[in-house]
Amino acid sequence: MPRYVVVFAGIFVQALCSGWHVEHASLRRRTPIWRASLWFIVGVMLLWAGAADADPQHLNQLLHGDYVSTGEGTCLVALPPGFNPDLTPIDGRFTLSSSTQGIRTFNGDGTGKVATRSVAVSHPFALPTTPPFFSRGGASSSDTQADFTYEVAADRTFTTGNLAVLGTILTGPETGQTFSIANVPPFSGLMSKDFSTLTVNHDVPGVETITFSDGDVQHRICLRSRIHLKLK
Numbered sequence: 001m002p003r004y005v006v007v008f009a010g011i012f013v014q015a016l017c018s019g020w021h022v023e024h025a026s027l028r029r030r031t032p033i034w035r036a037s038l039w040f041i042v043g044v045m046l047l048w049a050g051a052a053d054a055d056p057q058h059l060n061q062l063l064h065g066d067y068v069s070t071g072e073g074t075c076l077v078a079l080p081p082g083f084n085p086d087l088t089p090i091d092g093r094f095t096l097s098s099s100t101q102g103i104r105t106f107n108g109d110g111t112g113k114v115a116t117r118s119v120a121v122s123h124p125f126a127l128p129t130t131p132p133f134f135s136r137g138g139a140s141s142s143d144t145q146a147d148f149t150y151e152v153a154a155d156r157t158f159t160t161g162n163l164a165v166l167g168t169i170l171t172g173p174e175t176g177q178t179f180s181i182a183n184v185p186p187f188s189g190l191m192s193k194d195f196s197t198l199t200v201n202h203d204v205p206g207v208e209t210i211t212f213s214d215g216d217v218q219h220r221i222c223l224r225s226r227i228h229l230k231l232k
Contacts, residue, residue: 059152062195064108069116070101071226082219083207094125094135104228106150112160115145117170140172144181160200161186178213187226198228 074097078089102116124137144167150160165181185206191198205221212218 059154060110060150061108062152062156063106063150063158063191063198065106066231067104067106067198067228068101068231069104069114069226069228070099071224072097072099073222073224074098075220075222077218077220080217080219082209083221087205087207087221092127092129092133094122096120096122100224100226102144103231104148110149110151112148112150113145114148114162115143117141117143138173140174141170142167142179143170156191158189158191158198159186160189174212174214179210181208181210183208187224196230199226200228201225 074095076089077094077096079092081090083089098118098120100116100118102114104112104114106112119139119141121139122135122137125135127133144165146165147163148160149163150158152158162181162184165184167179167181169175169177169179183206185202185204185208187200188203189198189200202222202224205223207219207221210218210220
């Protein structure tokens with residue numbers, strides 16, 4: 001609740017109660033009714049302020065400015081056709097791990113932008129094909145940018161969702177390719193009391209699709225965790 005509302009209500013009550021001089025006996029008998037009315041008015045004021053404080057747009061203003069974001073992730077990657085309904089890969093699969101650092105900007109209105117650089121390592125894997133296929137793994141780095149939306153709840157938890165993720169591969173076997181990522185699951189987050197530190201992760205797994213500029217398509221399920229520290 002905004003502090004000025006509490007201060008105003010306190011001053012209002014103190015001024016009326018301390019300055020209420022009743023000289024006539026008949027008026028003195030009425031003061032309990034007036035005092036009850038006074039407290040009713042103050043109660044309405046505080047309830048109104050509490051409702052305003054819980055307004056989603058007002059709560060979204062709690063997050064604004066630039067945060068440095070860093071964290072790690074692991075993805076289970078499946079080649080088309082992707083995953084079964086129980087989230088197990090249908091065909092070929094491999095695993096990659098990554099670390100990420102970037103800047104996430106909250107605009108204070110439920111929207112924002114994020115730009116990151118990631119370094120990833122794909123783990124060696126084999127496929128039971130004929131003839132058998134074996135990959136020795138590899139490494140790469142990439143830059144990504146995305147617009148996102150967010151919503152702060154009354155309990156000061158929040159969720160974020162990417163509208164679109166676009167990227168460019170900087171190093172590794174696919175250097176120079178661009179890519180887009182669709183269906184990234186939302187992040188759920190917690191915040192410190194002064195909103196200077198945020199933590200987020202995926203609450204539930206989801207299948208996302210990454211499409212490369214050469215036409216290659218991969219489906220993957222990723223776990224990610226991030227910590228955001230406010231810069232300004």
